[in-house]
Every structure is written in C-alpha cells, then in structure tokens.
Amino acid sequence: EFIIESRDIVGNQRVIGDDAFVVEVEGPSKPQVSVQDRDDGTYLVSYNVQRTGTYHVRVSLDGHQIAGSPFTAQFHPGLVMAVRCTGVGRGLTRAYAGENARFTIESRDTHRNKTTSGKKPFVVTIRGILQVQVHALEGDNGEFHYSYRTPRAGVYFVGVLLDGVDIGGSPFKLTVDPGPAHANGCSASGAGITGGYTMVETFFTIYSRDYYGNQRTTGGDVFSVEIGGTASADMRMRDNENGTYSVAYTPMIGGDYFISVMMDGVHIQGSPFNIASDPMPRESYLEMYRSMEPTFKEKMEKMLLGGDVTGVKDRKKANSRRGKEAAQQKSWVLNIKLLDANRLIPKDTTVDGTYGTGLVQSSDPYVVFTMGSESVRSTTVLKDLNPTWNEEMKLPVENRLEKLKVEVMDEDLQDEDDSMGTAQVSLTDLVIGVPKMVTVKLKELNEV
Structure with missing residues (x-):
C-alpha cells in the first residue's frame, strides 16, 4: 500500500477528492491495483504481487506522471510454507x-x-x-x-x-x-554343477546379482562358461531376460570335469565347479533304448540283453510288449522338484499399507501337479509374481503314457482359488534315475 497526496500547481494540499489518478504496476507479475478516494485530498493505493523481483509503479494524472514517478519497488519472498x-x-x-x-x-x-x-x-x-x-x-x-x-x-x-x-x-x-552385475554376487545352482550321466544332457542356472547380492531382473549380462576335463562337452546357454541364465551341457565320456563360470575375468561364487560324469545305470539304458532308431537298438540289445543280433525282430516285439506293460504298471513314482516361476498374472489388488497412497497388484501362487486320479500341491508363496519354491514332491503314476498336468493357482482366503494358467508335460522321454529340467509356458506367456 501507499498514499497519493493531491496538490495544486503551487504545492498546496487539496482537501477534497474526485481527482482521476491512474496507477500502473509493472514487473514479474501483473497485480490488480486498487485506488481508494478518501475524499480529503489523499488516495490509498493497494496491490498484491505474487512473484518476487523488481517492480515499477507509475502514477499519472491527466496523462502526466506525478513527481518521482515511476517509483521502483523491490519484493522479497514471503514466509516459507x-x-x-x-x-x-x-x-x-x-x-x-x-x-x-x-x-x-x-x-x-x-x-x-x-x-x-x-x-x-x-x-x-x-x-x-x-x-x-x-x-x-x-x-x-x-x-x-x-x-x-x-x-x-x-x-x-x-x-x-x-x-x-x-x-x-x-x-x-x-x-x-539392483546395481550392475558383479561376479562376487553371482551364483549358480542346479543338478548340472553337482554331477551327471554320460551322454545325457544336464542343466544348471546362473543367477545374476549385483555386488551387494541383489537379484537382477533384466538380461544382457555377459557370462563366460567353460567346461573342461576328461573330454569336451557340448554346451549351450540361454538368457532368460529376467536375471537368470540357463546352461545345458552333455558329457560325452565318463570322468571328472570342471565348469568355470566367469564375468569380466572373475569367477562367480563357487566357480570353478568340480563334477563327475558317471555311466548311466543299466535300467536307464533300457528306458533310453525304447526311443532309439532301429540300428542303435540292435547294438543296445547286443550289449544289454546278451548274444548276437539274431532274432532281433522277435526281441523287438517282446521288448515293445514289455515296454507298454512297464509304462502302464502302477509302481511308478514321479519325483518333482518345483523351482520357481516368472511373470505370473496378478489376481489380487490391495491398498499399499505403508502410506495408503496406491494400489498393489499381486498373487498368492501355488502349483498343483496331476496325473490321472493322483495329484499333489505345493506350498503357497504370499504376494509374489516371481515366486521361488525349491520344494520337492512325490506323485504316484498309474500310467506313464498320460501327460502330467501343471496348474498354477492363486490362493484366496474368502473366495474360490483362481487359476493362473495350465500346461502339460509328456513323461515318455524320461529316463529312470536321470533328472530332467523342464520349463513350461502357461497362458499369457508366464513360465514355471
């Protein structure tokens, strides 16, 4: 606020109003200006600026500025809010x-x-x-x-x-x-770093982590995997694009091997891994025999069943009959180790309990394995779309020719459990006593 005093040409203070003063304020903001006539020759001017800085105040009467106009006013910030x-x-x-x-x-x-x-x-x-x-x-x-x-x-x-x-x-x-991948934080697990069978593909998984051990959730990391020892081994690696890398290899000759997993020239935790590749058990060879080409079958018959290859056709019929009978016998037990799942579908929506500022989508997944009339289920992992179980189960098998049904469910305490997707796995290529890593894709491209 400020006051204008109205005077005549020789400087005498006027004592009445009705003078037409014009006030303009220019600066970082354009405030509204109020001029109040007090009817005593004075005028109260008020305005409110909202931006700090330098302003120029012009006061004029009949097109002419009064003495001292334009005036300069400096405005500073107000109280902190x-x-x-x-x-x-x-x-x-x-x-x-x-x-x-x-x-x-x-x-x-x-x-x-x-x-x-x-x-x-x-x-x-x-x-x-x-x-x-x-x-x-x-x-x-x-x-x-x-x-x-x-x-x-x-x-x-x-x-x-x-x-x-x-x-x-x-x-x-x-x-x-998570920070960038670091060898000191990375690790590997799976049957492939503990041992395997000759001429049988086995697997292990590399887990990419940063220096502090945080599991990375994206791919693109560069690992160097070397398998050496008694002989060479065919090896392949897949980037799962979720911070894990699947490695498969096949030892061609029985003996001692080592697996070296490195990043930037530095071994990950536990590397190099020392493993032994043993000959496959005789029963497992018999199972493998059923899926071989005829020429290989004849050689296997001579080695496993004794004698020469005469009468091969008769033995083929007998073995085929025994194979079907064995596949349908009720003494089979399927050993299942459920590892983990990735990118499952959110089925539940809850309020963020920390500050109540948003909604969180998640699920409470568990897995049901079914063959015929027999089924077994895993434990439930709460509020996790990328759960890890590492849980072992046994499932009686009545008929090996049937497929194993895998169904991921979301557990609900008040409503019926929701299905998050299903898949089927054939057991006909399983070999007795030989673990096999299987990744199945559910609907919506989720994996377990």
Missing part, C-alpha cells in the same frame, strides 16, 4: 543399489517463490527394506541438497517434513534397482 516446498532430482524417486544418490528440496513461500535467505529445519527420512541414513549437504538460494546410499534394492519412501508438516508430494515413492 511446507505444502509449497518441492523436491527435485532423480534420487528422490529412482536409484541403484550402492549408488550415492542425491536430491534437492526447494524452500518456497505461499506463492511458490523460492526463498533465498535463512535455513529451514527440513526433516528428511528414508524408510523401506532398510532405514537409510540421509546426509545434508551444503545449500544456498533456497535449495537444500541431500545424499544417501543403500545396498538393498526394493521400494522405499522418502519423507520430508517442515515443522511437522509434509512438503508437497511427500512421502515420495523411491524405487532402488
């Missing part, structure tokens, strides 16, 4: 495990002007899988800088308070992703 303060910087919403992440809090007044003087006691906390220590850095011009580092990937929440009140957007949802 918590809900107008803002947080900026990538580290406020995204970071990598082990990274020194940073973000900035901007102190602002009620009109969102950045305050440039004084320090306000912002209270910054980061909570989630771990409670993370936050470091306050030097700041100026209304900007306050902070840094933090956490070794664990996951979801966190960044709370920023001013005088006990959340600033605008607080709490901020922070996602910490």
Whole structure:
C-alpha cells in the first residue's frame, strides 16, 4: 500500500477528492491495483504481487506522471510454507543399489517463490527394506541438497517434513534397482554343477546379482562358461531376460570335469565347479533304448540283453510288449522338484499399507501337479509374481503314457482359488534315475 497526496500547481494540499489518478504496476507479475478516494485530498493505493523481483509503479494524472514517478519497488519472498516446498532430482524417486544418490528440496513461500535467505529445519527420512541414513549437504538460494546410499534394492519412501508438516508430494515413492552385475554376487545352482550321466544332457542356472547380492531382473549380462576335463562337452546357454541364465551341457565320456563360470575375468561364487560324469545305470539304458532308431537298438540289445543280433525282430516285439506293460504298471513314482516361476498374472489388488497412497497388484501362487486320479500341491508363496519354491514332491503314476498336468493357482482366503494358467508335460522321454529340467509356458506367456 501507499498514499497519493493531491496538490495544486503551487504545492498546496487539496482537501477534497474526485481527482482521476491512474496507477500502473509493472514487473514479474501483473497485480490488480486498487485506488481508494478518501475524499480529503489523499488516495490509498493497494496491490498484491505474487512473484518476487523488481517492480515499477507509475502514477499519472491527466496523462502526466506525478513527481518521482515511476517509483521502483523491490519484493522479497514471503514466509516459507511446507505444502509449497518441492523436491527435485532423480534420487528422490529412482536409484541403484550402492549408488550415492542425491536430491534437492526447494524452500518456497505461499506463492511458490523460492526463498533465498535463512535455513529451514527440513526433516528428511528414508524408510523401506532398510532405514537409510540421509546426509545434508551444503545449500544456498533456497535449495537444500541431500545424499544417501543403500545396498538393498526394493521400494522405499522418502519423507520430508517442515515443522511437522509434509512438503508437497511427500512421502515420495523411491524405487532402488539392483546395481550392475558383479561376479562376487553371482551364483549358480542346479543338478548340472553337482554331477551327471554320460551322454545325457544336464542343466544348471546362473543367477545374476549385483555386488551387494541383489537379484537382477533384466538380461544382457555377459557370462563366460567353460567346461573342461576328461573330454569336451557340448554346451549351450540361454538368457532368460529376467536375471537368470540357463546352461545345458552333455558329457560325452565318463570322468571328472570342471565348469568355470566367469564375468569380466572373475569367477562367480563357487566357480570353478568340480563334477563327475558317471555311466548311466543299466535300467536307464533300457528306458533310453525304447526311443532309439532301429540300428542303435540292435547294438543296445547286443550289449544289454546278451548274444548276437539274431532274432532281433522277435526281441523287438517282446521288448515293445514289455515296454507298454512297464509304462502302464502302477509302481511308478514321479519325483518333482518345483523351482520357481516368472511373470505370473496378478489376481489380487490391495491398498499399499505403508502410506495408503496406491494400489498393489499381486498373487498368492501355488502349483498343483496331476496325473490321472493322483495329484499333489505345493506350498503357497504370499504376494509374489516371481515366486521361488525349491520344494520337492512325490506323485504316484498309474500310467506313464498320460501327460502330467501343471496348474498354477492363486490362493484366496474368502473366495474360490483362481487359476493362473495350465500346461502339460509328456513323461515318455524320461529316463529312470536321470533328472530332467523342464520349463513350461502357461497362458499369457508366464513360465514355471
């Protein structure tokens, strides 16, 4: 506010109103101006600016500016208001495990002007899988800088308070992703790193992790796998594009082997792995025999059944009959080890319990294996679309010619359980005593 005093040409103060003063204010914002005639020769001028900076005030009468016009006015920020303060910087919403992440809090007044003087006691906390220590850095011009580092990937929440009140957007949802793959954090598991049978393909899985042991969820990492020892072995590797890599190999000769798994010239955990490839049990050879080409069958008959190859056709008929009878006998037991599943369908929607700021989609999966009238189910993994079981089960088999049905279910406490997809697995190529790794695709391209 300010007051205009009306005077005549020689400077005498007027004592009546009705003078037509025009007031204009120019600057970073365009405020509304009010001129109140007090009817005593004075006029009260008021206006409200919303942006800090330099303004020019022009006062004129009958097209001529009064003495001193234009006037210069400098406006500074008002009082800091918590809900107008803002947080900026990538580290406020995204970071990598082990990274020194940073973000900035901007102190602002009620009109969102950045305050440039004084320090306000912002209270910054980061909570989630771990409670993370936050470091306050030097700041100026209304900007306050902070840094933090956490070794664990996951979801966190960044709370920023001013005088006990959340600033605008607080709490901020922070996602910490796994860092780059590091050999010291990577590992391998599966039957293929403990042993196998000669001329039988066996498998193991490489798990890509960062330096802190966080499981990576994307592919593209470069692993070097070498198999050596008694003889060479055919080997192939597949990137599953979810942080795991499937490796299959076939030892051609029985003996001792080693498997070396390296990244950037450094061995992963446990590498090199020492394994022994043993000859296949006689019963397993008999099972394999049934799927061989005729010329190979004759050689196998001579080795396993004794004698020469005369009367092969008669023995073929007998073996075929015995094979069908064996496939239909009721003494079979299927040993199942359920490992894990990836990218399952979310069936449940719940409210985020930490701050109640959003909805979370998930499922409570378990797996049912069925053959004929027999079935067995796994335990339930709660709220996980990429569950890991590592659970062993036994399923009686009445007829090996039937297919194994695999169904993934979502467990519900109040409603009926929902199916998340099914698949079938043929058992005709299984060999007695020889494990076989199987990956099945459910509907919607989910895997178990």
